[in-house]
Amino acid sequence: MKKSRILSLALAGALSFSMLAGCGGGEGGTANTPSGNSSTPAGSEETTPVSGGSASGTFKLGVIGPLTGGAAIYGTNVLNAAQIAVDEINELGGAVQFELISADDVHDPETSVNAYNNLMDQGMQILVGTVTSGPALSVVPLAYEDRVFTVTPSASGDDVIEGNDNVFQVCFTDSNQGSRSAQYIDEHFEDVKIAIIYKNDDPYSQGIRDNFAAEAETRGMEIVYEGTFNESTQTDFNNQLTSAQSAGADMIFLPIYYTPASVILTQANAMGYEPTFFGVDGMDGILTVPGFDTTLAEGVYLLTPFSADAEDEATQNFVSEYKSRHNDEIPNQFAADAYDAVYIVYEAIQAAGVTADMSNEEICDALIAAMGDLSVVGLTSAGSEMTWDDNGAVSKDPTAVVIEGGTYVTP
Amino acid sequence: MKQNKKSSGGLGQYFKQMKTANKVDYATYLGVILAFVIVSVCQSQGMLNRSMTGMLVPICCYVCMAVSLNLTVGILGELSLGHAGFMSVGAFTGIIASMSLQSSIPNPVVRLVISLVLGALLAAVVGVIVGVPVLRLRGDYLAIVTLAFGEIIKELINCLLVGYDKNGLHIALNIDGTKTVQSLGLREDGFAIIKGAQGAAGNERIASFTAGFVLVMITLIVVLNLVRSRAGRAIMGLRDNRIAAESVGINITKYKLMAFVISAALAGAAGALFGLNYSSITAAQFDFNTSILVLVYVVLGGLGNIWGSVVAATVLYVLPEALREFSDYRMLVYAIVLILVMLATNNPVLRGYFGRLTEKFHRQPQAAAQKGGVGHE
Numbered sequence: 001m002k003k004s005r006i007l008s009l010a011l012a013g014a015l016s017f018s019m020l021a022g023c024g025g026g027e028g029g030t031a032n033t034p035s036g037n038s039s040t041p042a043g044s045e046e047t048t049p050v051s052g053g054s055a056s057g058t059f060k061l062g063v064i065g066p067l068t069g070g071a072a073i074y075g076t077n078v079l080n081a082a083q084i085a086v087d088e089i090n091e092l093g094g095a096v097q098f099e100l101i102s103a104d105d106v107h108d109p110e111t112s113v114n115a116y117n118n119l120m121d122q123g124m125q126i127l128v129g130t131v132t133s134g135p136a137l138s139v140v141p142l143a144y145e146d147r148v149f150t151v152t153p154s155a156s157g158d159d160v161i162e163g164n165d166n167v168f169q170v171c172f173t174d175s176n177q178g179s180r181s182a183q184y185i186d187e188h189f190e191d192v193k194i195a196i197i198y199k200n201d202d203p204y205s206q207g208i209r210d211n212f213a214a215e216a217e218t219r220g221m222e223i224v225y226e227g228t229f230n231e232s233t234q235t236d237f238n239n240q241l242t243s244a245q246s247a248g249a250d251m252i253f254l255p256i257y258y259t260p261a262s263v264i265l266t267q268a269n270a271m272g273y274e275p276t277f278f279g280v281d282g283m284d285g286i287l288t289v290p291g292f293d294t295t296l297a298e299g300v301y302l303l304t305p306f307s308a309d310a311e312d313e314a315t316q317n318f319v320s321e322y323k324s325r326h327n328d329e330i331p332n333q334f335a336a337d338a339y340d341a342v343y344i345v346y347e348a349i350q351a352a353g354v355t356a357d358m359s360n361e362e363i364c365d366a367l368i369a370a371m372g373d374l375s376v377v378g379l380t381s382a383g384s385e386m387t388w389d390d391n392g393a394v395s396k397d398p399t400a401v402v403i404e405g406g407t408y409v410t411p
Numbered sequence: 412m413k414q415n416k417k418s419s420g421g422l423g424q425y426f427k428q429m430k431t432a433n434k435v436d437y438a439t440y441l442g443v444i445l446a447f448v449i450v451s452v453c454q455s456q457g458m459l460n461r462s463m464t465g466m467l468v469p470i471c472c473y474v475c476m477a478v479s480l481n482l483t484v485g486i487l488g489e490l491s492l493g494h495a496g497f498m499s500v501g502a503f504t505g506i507i508a509s510m511s512l513q514s515s516i517p518n519p520v521v522r523l524v525i526s527l528v529l530g531a532l533l534a535a536v537v538g539v540i541v542g543v544p545v546l547r548l549r550g551d552y553l554a555i556v557t558l559a560f561g562e563i564i565k566e567l568i569n570c571l572l573v574g575y576d577k578n579g580l581h582i583a584l585n586i587d588g589t590k591t592v593q594s595l596g597l598r599e600d601g602f603a604i605i606k607g608a609q610g611a612a613g614n615e616r617i618a619s620f621t622a623g624f625v626l627v628m629i630t631l632i633v634v635l636n637l638v639r640s641r642a643g644r645a646i647m648g649l650r651d652n653r654i655a656a657e658s659v660g661i662n663i664t665k666y667k668l669m670a671f672v673i674s675a676a677l678a679g680a681a682g683a684l685f686g687l688n689y690s691s692i693t694a695a696q697f698d699f700n701t702s703i704l705v706l707v708y709v710v711l712g713g714l715g716n717i718w719g720s721v722v723a724a725t726v727l728y729v730l731p732e733a734l735r736e737f738s739d740y741r742m743l744v745y746a747i748v749l750i751l752v753m754l755a756t757n758n759p760v761l762r763g764y765f766g767r768l769t770e771k772f773h774r775q776p777q778a779a780a781q782k783g784g785v786g787h788e
Contacts, residue, residue, distance in 0.1 A: 068739055103735065106742075109691060110469065114732050117465035137612045137691035159612045159691075201569045201695045203609035210591050230569070231695055232562065 055349045056095035057356020059363075061086065061342065062124035063100065064115045064139060065131030066107035070259060073285045074334045075104070078131045078153055081335035084321055085342035096349055098342070105130060109138040116142055124148065125360055126367075128341050131334065133157035133174070133204045140164050147361040149368070151345055153337035156281065157203060161392035166364050168371055168392040170337045170344065170380060171305070174204060177280045178211025180398045181253065181303050185278060186219045188400075188411075195225040195249030195275070197240050197264065199256050202231075208255035208280055224249050234260040237267050244275070251276045258285040262292040269296050276301065284332040287406065300403045305380035306336035307401045307408035315379055330407075333380065340378035344386070347376050436635045439718040443631065447624045454620075462732055464620075468688040470728050471623025472498075475630045475681035477708040477720040479674045482634050484706065485715030486643070487670040488650030489546070490554040492702050493561030497675045498682035499697035500537050501530035503568055505683025506611045506692065510604045511575040519617040526617075527626065527683045534679020537564075538672040546667045561702055568694035569608045576601025610693030611686070618688035626684055627721075630677050635717060637673065646670050711752055 063082050065075030079102050086098040101122050103115035112135030119127075127143055127150040130136045136155035143150045143166060150167045152160060158173045172180065185192065196212065199205040209226075216223055225247040227240030241264065244252060252268075252275050254261050261283055268274070279286070279302040286297050308319050308330045318339055322331040345367075352370035354363045371392075375385040381396040388394055401408035429437075450467065453459045476498060483491045505526035516522045545556045572583040572590060576598040583595055585607050592603045605611045637643045645666045649656035657663055686692045705724075712723030730748060734741045755761055 068742065104738065104741065109689065109693070109696065111731075113465055113689065114462060117461040118732065118735060121460040121462055134691075134693065138689050141613075141616070141690035157609075159609075163613070199608075201565070201608045201693070203606075203612075203693065206608040230566070231698065 055353045058097040058099055059356050060099050060123050060125045062119040062127050063102040064105050064129035067104040069106040071107040074131050077332055077335040078338035081338040082128055082342050085339045089346055105135050107132050109135045112139050126345055130155055136160045140167050147364040149364040151341045153341040154334050165368055168388050169394050170341045173393050174207035175211040178208040179215040181280055182212050182215035184400050186221055192251040193222050193224045193249045194251050194253055195244035196253045197227045200228040205255050237264045241268050245273045249275055254279045257282040261286055262289045265296045281333055294406055297403045301400055303400045304333045306333040309407050336379040340380050344376050348374055467620040468618050468623045470725055471627050472681045472685040473724045473728050474627050474721050476678055476705045477724040478630050478634055478717055479677035480705050481709045481720045482670055482674040484709055486638055487646055491557040492554050493557035494678055494705050495697040495701035496561035496564035497534045497678035499564050501534045501679030501682030502686030502692055504533040505530040506614050506686045507573055507604055509687055523617050523622055527680045530683030531676040531680040535672050535676035538675025542668050542671040565694045571605050572607055573605040574601050574603045612691040614690050616690055618684050
């Protein structure tokens with residue numbers, strides 16, 4: 001009986017303590033933010049968002065992406081490249097400066113929302129993210145409500161930009177990737193029999209497959225086999241590969257991420273099956289999979305807007321800077337997307353003439369207005385200019401590369 | 412006698428005569444209410460940061476999940492590894508209900524309640540369907556089948572296409588992978604709610620912390636009252652000794668099913684609340700890992716210990732976020748903390764230490780009670 005009294009005391013204590021601890025954190029959080037927020041009223045007296053005014057101040061850019069876990073290569077590439085772009089811009093010494101903050105979302109929508117809230121506590125003004133589509137679908141509506149201007153380097157889902165006027169993509173949407181891949185294959189390969197292996201519990205994979213299949217059908221291309229897998233079966237593809245082989249497929253379209261793709265390449269090689277593999281941007285990173293024999297990736301095609309061996313000066317500078325900072329690691333397309341994303345934000349800020357002491361809403365509205373007329377040449381646009389439609393989808397030239405000698409080569 | 416005289420108030424006396432178990436129950440309610448009040452006050456004063464505010468609803472959901480799983484694992488004594496499956500059923504039912512009632516019931520609170528109830532109902536139905544054959548199994552076999560069940564639910568929802576237009580709901584199962592949203596044949600004004608593997612996106616977020624608190628309270632009231640009831644004693648009886656329970660005429664199937672279905676229904680309601688807290692939900696989120704996560708909450712909180720589940724779910728949900736400063740080593744630190752908690756709660760030295768502490772605290776009143784207390788129990 002007595003024991004229970006202690007117990008109840010301890011329980012009530014523990015509960016209220018844990019909640020109070022949360023409150024304590026809250027106080028800390030709000031104590032931090034005023035530096036960004038409370039200055040708003042003072043600064044905004046004179047700053048009704050006038051287009052073409054002089055942009056100035058230090059903007060807080062937030063990056064949300066998978067820095068750990070299965071898709072970590074994407075997140076770390078994005079973060080590293082964004083850091084390079086931010087450092088370059090800060091070195092220019094112009095009126096516009098950036099401060100980069102980041103949070104890990106483990107490629108999980110639930111965690112991503114927490115990561116977003118965490119960054120908002122740190123006073124994020126502009127979001128460069130999220131890196132992957134699944135989390136983006138959860139985060140973007142929040143950013144829309146909070147009026148946080150968002151440029152996503154690589155969340156390619158169609159729903160990511162749909163109905164959200166504050167979100168702009170640097171990469172192609174899934175529907176574009178699917179149809180562009182079909183277009184490319186149709187134009188460059190004659191009479192191929194195509195097999196598709198896709199991950200049917202992944203919106204990204206399913207979305208590209210649907211659009212690829214639709215485009216292939218209108219073009220009269222021959223799809224002889226479709227195999228699916230999911231998160232829990234992505235370690236063994238012998239079934240799918242055998243079926244594809246017996247269906248006579250001489251090209252396998254893989255709208256999937258690089259980790260399962262590396263398994264497919266290894267197992268196809270083990271069974272002596274040598275079709276042409278064609279991937280999309282998720283295939284980017286295949287050369288950096290630990291323990292994967294990269295010679296197996298020779299001859300793999302992938303639709304990517306960026307290849308690290310491109311001759312132009314901007315790409316060369318970026319790649320050498322990236323390599324010098326990160327143990328000679330070659331940046332992938334996600335890195336280039338993120339680098340472009342930061343510069344797009346920079347250009348938009350210049351064009352809109354916003355200042356860092358404006359509220360998020362003022363910044364967001366001004367930048368959205370500026371994006372309509374903005375055109376940026378970046379690493380990922382193959383020399384063409386990137387422009388954006390009202391929806392936030394990018395328009396630029398697609399390119400495909402083939403892996404030869406361990407690097408991407410334009411075929 | 413002495414003691415009774417000292418605190419002659421009616422309430423005090425009532426409290427003294429109450430059983431230990433009841434006291435713990437009331438303390439649990441009180442703790443949750445207290446936590447809710449404190450957090451609400453903090454929130455209204457703007458003392459909560461966004462991270463904390465954003466986590467409130469998921470915390471409530473996971474508390475419900477943990478408490479309801481504790482009913483199966485701790486009270487009934489059957490290891491279930493498919494609890495996320497019920498959550499998934501509830502989440503998607505809730506979303507379908509909420510989205511399709513959007514035009515006819517504009518009030519979000521009413522819609523939320525309807526969605527939760529429907530989520531709970533459907534999860535209960537699924538619970539019965541799964542429970543009837545599965546509960547004939549014991550031990551590891553039950554664990555394996557529930558695990559498979561969770562995966563089946565995930566796969567089914569991955570194939571599920573649901574849309575809504577004026578004519579009502581359109582549902583299709585995309586088993587062979589050839590169907591898309593277009594095959595639903597929606598009218599112009601219709602919209603897709605669940606798009607197979609892409610899950611449900613663009614949902615209206617109508618879940619609130621208050622709703623979460625109410626759900627936690629309902630879950631606690633249901634579970635605690637069940638446990639202290641005749642049925643609850645029967646359930647625990649067949650957990651402790653099935654043969655003995657059977658020999659005194661306890662209907663094993665009935666009580667097992669009762670606990671299992673109630674557990675499923677509560678998980679369904681928690682899932683519905685969870686689903687309505689995010690603008691996009693995919694079936695893959697409710698995988699085996701989620702089931703294990705909830706099981707970890709239950710085990711670390713203590714099997715059969717309801718308030719333990721509440722505290723464990725809260726603390727362990729907040730922990731990974733609180734550890735963000737460790738950046739890349741976050742999950743490593745999280746794992747270490749889990750191991751330490753496990754070791755600490757089972758360490759005989761620490762237990763002895765805490766035991767002595769409580770003893771010291773008790774000694775005096777206990778001595779008094781021994782002197783005067785004869786007809787106490």
